[in-house]
Amino acid sequence: MEILSAKGVNFTYADASESVLNEINFTIYKGDFVVFCGPSGSGKSTLLRLIKKEIAPYGDKQGTFFYQKKSIEEHDPLYIAKEIGMVFQDPENQIVMDNVMDELLFGMENVGFSTTEMRKKVAEMVHFFGLNHLVNKKTSELSGGEKQLINLASILLLNPKLILLDEPTAQLDPIASKEFIHFLQRINDEFGITIIIVEHRLEELFAVSNRVMMLDNGKITVDTEPRHAVGKLHHNMRNFLPTTALVYLDFNPDICLDEIPITVKESRQWLLNQKISGKQLEPTRLAKGNPLVELKEIDYQYTKHTPPVLQNLSFTVNHGEWMAIVGANGTGKSTLLKIIGNILKPQHGYIKLNGKKVKQLDPTIIGYLPQNPKVYFLQDSLIKEYRQIVQKQPKKEKDIDYLLEKFQIQHLKNRHPYDLSGGELQKAALIGILLTNPSLLLIDEPTKGMDPDFKDEFGELITDLVEEGLTVIMVTHDIEFAAKHTTKCSMLFQGNITVTENTREFFLENAYYTTAISRITRDSHVPSAVTLEEAKKTWQNQSGS
Amino acid sequence: MDLYKKLSGKWDQLMVRGFRSFHPFVLLVYYVFVITSLMLYQHPFFLLTAVFLLIGFNYLLDKGEQLKKWGWMIVIMCTFILILTPLFNRRGNHIEFYLFNNPIMLEAMIQGVVIALTLIGIIMIFVTFNMVITADKFLFLFSKWLPKWALLTMLAMRFVPLLKRRLQDIEQVQQSKGMSIKHGSIRQRARNGMLLMQILLTFSLEEAIQTADSMAARGYGLQKRSKYQAYAMQKRDTFALSFISVATVIIIFGWWLGDGVLMLLPILEPLWLYGREWFYFTIWLLLIGFPIWAEGKEVMKWKFYQQKV
Numbered sequence: 045m046e047i048l049s050a051k052g053v054n055f056t057y058a059d060a061s062e063s064v065l066n067e068i069n070f071t072i073y074k075g076d077f078v079v080f081c082g083p084s085g086s087g088k089s090t091l092l093r094l095i096k097k098e099i100a101p102y103g104d105k106q107g108t109f110f111y112q113k114k115s116i117e118e119h120d121p122l123y124i125a126k127e128i129g130m131v132f133q134d135p136e137n138q139i140v141m142d143n144v145m146d147e148l149l150f151g152m153e154n155v156g157f158s159t160t161e162m163r164k165k166v167a168e169m170v171h172f173f174g175l176n177h178l179v180n181k182k183t184s185e186l187s188g189g190e191k192q193l194i195n196l197a198s199i200l201l202l203n204p205k206l207i208l209l210d211e212p213t214a215q216l217d218p219i220a221s222k223e224f225i226h227f228l229q230r231i232n233d234e235f236g237i238t239i240i241i242v243e244h245r246l247e248e249l250f251a252v253s254n255r256v257m258m259l260d261n262g263k264i265t266v267d268t269e270p271r272h273a274v275g276k277l278h279h280n281m282r283n284f285l286p287t288t289a290l291v292y293l294d295f296n297p298d299i300c301l302d303e304i305p306i307t308v309k310e311s312r313q314w315l316l317n318q319k320i321s322g323k324q325l326e327p328t329r330l331a332k333g334n335p336l337v338e339l340k341e342i343d344y345q346y347t348k349h350t351p352p353v354l355q356n357l358s359f360t361v362n363h364g365e366w367m368a369i370v371g372a373n374g375t376g377k378s379t380l381l382k383i384i385g386n387i388l389k390p391q392h393g394y395i396k397l398n399g400k401k402v403k404q405l406d407p408t409i410i411g412y413l414p415q416n417p418k419v420y421f422l423q424d425s426l427i428k429e430y431r432q433i434v435q436k437q438p439k440k441e442k443d444i445d446y447l448l449e450k451f452q453i454q455h456l457k458n459r460h461p462y463d464l465s466g467g468e469l470q471k472a473a474l475i476g477i478l479l480t481n482p483s484l485l486l487i488d489e490p491t492k493g494m495d496p497d498f499k500d501e502f503g504e505l506i507t508d509l510v511e512e513g514l515t516v517i518m519v520t521h522d523i524e525f526a527a528k529h530t531t532k533c534s535m536l537f538q539g540n541i542t543v544t545e546n547t548r549e550f551f552l553e554n555a556y557y558t559t560a561i562s563r564i565t566r567d568s569h570v571p572s573a574v575t576l577e578e579a580k581k582t583w584q585n586q587s588g589s
Numbered sequence: 590m591d592l593y594k595k596l597s598g599k600w601d602q603l604m605v606r607g608f609r610s611f612h613p614f615v616l617l618v619y620y621v622f623v624i625t626s627l628m629l630y631q632h633p634f635f636l637l638t639a640v641f642l643l644i645g646f647n648y649l650l651d652k653g654e655q656l657k658k659w660g661w662m663i664v665i666m667c668t669f670i671l672i673l674t675p676l677f678n679r680r681g682n683h684i685e686f687y688l689f690n691n692p693i694m695l696e697a698m699i700q701g702v703v704i705a706l707t708l709i710g711i712i713m714i715f716v717t718f719n720m721v722i723t724a725d726k727f728l729f730l731f732s733k734w735l736p737k738w739a740l741l742t743m744l745a746m747r748f749v750p751l752l753k754r755r756l757q758d759i760e761q762v763q764q765s766k767g768m769s770i771k772h773g774s775i776r777q778r779a780r781n782g783m784l785l786m787q788i789l790l791t792f793s794l795e796e797a798i799q800t801a802d803s804m805a806a807r808g809y810g811l812q813k814r815s816k817y818q819a820y821a822m823q824k825r826d827t828f829a830l831s832f833i834s835v836a837t838v839i840i841i842f843g844w845w846l847g848d849g850v851l852m853l854l855p856i857l858e859p860l861w862l863y864g865r866e867w868f869y870f871t872i873w874l875l876l877i878g879f880p881i882w883a884e885g886k887e888v889m890k891w892k893f894y895q896q897k898v
Binding site for chain 1: 725743744746747750751754755758759761762763764765766767768784787788791792795796797799800802803804805806807808809810811812813814815816817818821
């Protein structure tokens, strides 16, 4: 049965000349799990917001959305508020209240439930989600994943039939985002709630959805079931597809749309019947390099009464390396980065830069790119910010143009930093940092919220910089990104570095905390690989047709 | 006892039936009445008993931890009052001795004791007020009369930790850029500080748009909100309320008759209680000792329970 449909929807923003959405037509049925994908700026979020009338952007809209065969405008707004729920990207900013219980009640109070109704609904919801341990907490004490679950729960309390999600896992770490998607799958499976989700990270979503729609330049270009969508997107949207499917598409001689594997399990099964030969690359040992940063016996705790974040940590990074520090949430990755950057002072231990103990912070040696680059900017346009950074050295004016050119954001230089997309903002802040010519760059979770194409581009930019002699230390959750681009990986666990290895060997030896393709090829008859590029270089499929 | 110590911080959650489990309205009424009574009954004997009862109440709540913080303050204040009142107040019939040729009156000394005891009592009851009527109970009471303001307060409360964390983020990142509020000339530091505040403001306003969206998406502003009643009036609340009210009415009546006030002038009343005063004293004990009874009953229950097990 039809639940939502769009008939000839066009939309142009109030101050823009070009339209964002062109002739959008679709029909979504009850119980569908729809994934909307597409590059940044393709109009996905706009489309989602237009469905939810209260938060629709200003502009010129033509065409109509129908909810249960009646135009959305004709429905009672209160009814629509209850029926259609929405979860946004940023877990933090959606929360309104100081403690979890009040947050859960907020929506229900808005639509006028009685106390007994509320008490009953909260009780059952808390049981279903297993949120008992969170109910009495302050919202500021929750992790990103927990916050997003509370956001979802507070919407489910209104009994929606349709839930819209705008990149809900973009700010979460991989474990939390898997958990979140698992919950979505449950409410879809067990209650038949229709789900429309806009997302860049599709590895898990292809497996749980039953429909994939691709939005490109304001048009729906693909609208079909996941396996077929993979086949259709193969040529122009490669980066959006799960690695599990890409292996098949690259190595299977002839492609059958219904056979495309979308989970690791399916991919392994397909691999069993393939005769793939190739040379196993020899593992490389850690080379002895020329150390740039040395940390010795670092202890750190935030306050006297909290448990230590880092304990007796020693660690070295050599010149010209791109080191990735991986590890779960709350293991102190960001803290470690801040200590290397001299932003935080450790209680014990010291840091040596080029063999000399560091006493004071020097922005011409260390550049720090924060998790949220918005806080980096002080001026109201990029170019003003850069001019301020180089004000004492007029020679560097040329560098600004050079870097803008190199990073391809020349056209954005007069914009306000807050008007840029997440990826553009990362680049813009990076230019600001590079203007002071640091020899060490610290990056905190750069790939959060970037679309896959942009991620690749960003990775290549940093690789270029590393080749030019910059040393980079990056903290990340994004295993695939680390495997593809970095040279060395370290794992942080319980306040200490447990292992440091060359990237390939690091992921090859890990059984769980590793890339999809490594999980596919592990213990199989084909040569193991860590990235698809590596497989492409070394494999030959002889089972040809 | 060790366990008690460990849990004393979270005692609030454990006490299902203690004084704190009464409906916030009952608690508020209790505090209003007791503070009124403390101010009306100007009799050292009554006030001294009240102070002892309140010490007991404090001890039951948190073993007197909060009260200890006020200890010095109370001692210093009392000393001043006890010394200064007789120096400045010279009305009375009983001259005790002369200090620098000034008569020191017995009446004035008693007056000093009364004032000091009243102040101690009021401080002590406010110390317990903070522990009993917690922020959420206060907000609950507040929202009864001013629901919009209560919501606004709740929204603002969420922003306190948020802004604090954001400011720290901004400070750290700007510090890594070489802009600091800890180094440089005072002028430079002040300028940098203002810049940081400006960023905090623009950044927070920008983020707040999303919060507003999330509120609108959950139907905020479409109609009058309902209010979740976290606390419901139960039978025991009604009983407690009636008891407190009746006791207070009797006490006020006693005050009106002049029984709870030690007459100093024109003739000094004897300090020791007599006649009807004993009746009001019993009521006084029951009213001010009410929390001790409610709370102590629970402590005793646990003691016996543990012994049995």
